[in-house]
Amino acid sequence: MGGLMRLIEKVLAYLLICLTTLIVAGVTWQVFSRYILQDPSSVTEELSRFLLIWIGLFGAAYAYRTGSHLGLDIISNRMKGVALKLNRIFIHLSVMTFAVVVMVIGGISLVSLTMTPAQISASLEIKMGFIYLAVPASGVLITLFAIDNLIKTLTNQEPAGE
Template identity: 60%
Template sequence: MDKVVNIIEFLLKKLLISLCALIVVAVTWQVFSRYILQSPSSITEELARFTLIWISLFGAAYAYQTNAHLGLDVVTNKFTDSAKKGAEMFRHLVVFAFAVLVMVIGGVYLVDLTMVPAQTSAALQIEIGFIYSAVPVTGVIISVFSVNKIKQAFLLTERA
C-alpha cells in the first residue's frame, strides 16, 4: 500500500508542477496579448480558470498526504496521547467518508450531469464533464491516502 501511495504522490507532484507552469504561461500570454498586442486571447482566461480548478483539487489531495493542510489543534493538544491517536483516527475516517460520499459519488453524478447532454466551454470547446472529472479522481486519490493514514494510525495504536 505504501508503494502505491508513494507512486500516486510522486505523480501528483509532477502533475501539480505541470499545471502551475501551464497557468503561469496562460496568464502571461493573456496579459501580453491584451496589453502589448491589443488583441486579447480568447482561450487563455478559460484555460487559466480550468487549470486553477485542477490545481485546487489535486493540490488539496497533495496537501492532505503531506500534512500541509491547515489544521486547528488547539483542542487536541490538550488530549492525552491515546486520545490524540483516537482523534487522528476519527479525522482520517471523516476525510475518507467525505472523499467517497461527496467527491467520488457526488463527483461522478456531476460529471454525468454535464456529459449528457454535453455542455461545452465557450472558448476551448471542451466538454465541461472532462473538467469536472477532477472531482471524482481527486476523491479516489484522497480515499487511498486516507485509508493508508488510517492503516498507519491503527498500526501505531496497536504497537502502543
C-alpha cells in the same frame, strides 16, 4: 502499500508542477496579448480558470497527503496517548467519508450530468465533464490517502505529515 502511495504522491507532485507551469504560461500570455498586442486571448482566460480548478482539487489531495492542509489543531496538540489516536482515527474517517460521498459519488454524478447533454465550454469547446472529472479523481486520491493514514494510525506508524 507504502511504495504505491509514494508513487502516487510523486506523480501527483509532478502533475501539480505541470499544471502550475501551464497556468503561469497561460496567464503570462493573457497579459502579453491584452496589454502589448491589444488583442486579448479568450482561450487562455478559460484555460487558466479550468487549470485553477484542477490545481485546487489535486492540490488539496496533495496537501492532505503531506499533512500541510489547513487545519485547526489547538485541541489535538494538547492530546496524548489514546485520546490522540482516537482523534486521528475520527479525522481520517471523516475525511474519507467526505471524499467518498461528496467528491467521488457526487463528482461522478456531476460529470455524468454534464456529459450526457454535452455541456461544452465556450472558448476551448471541450465537454465540461472533462473539467469536472477532477472532482471524483481527487476524491479517489484523498480516499486512498485517508485509508493509508488510517492504517498507519491503527498500526501505530506515523502518517505522512503528522
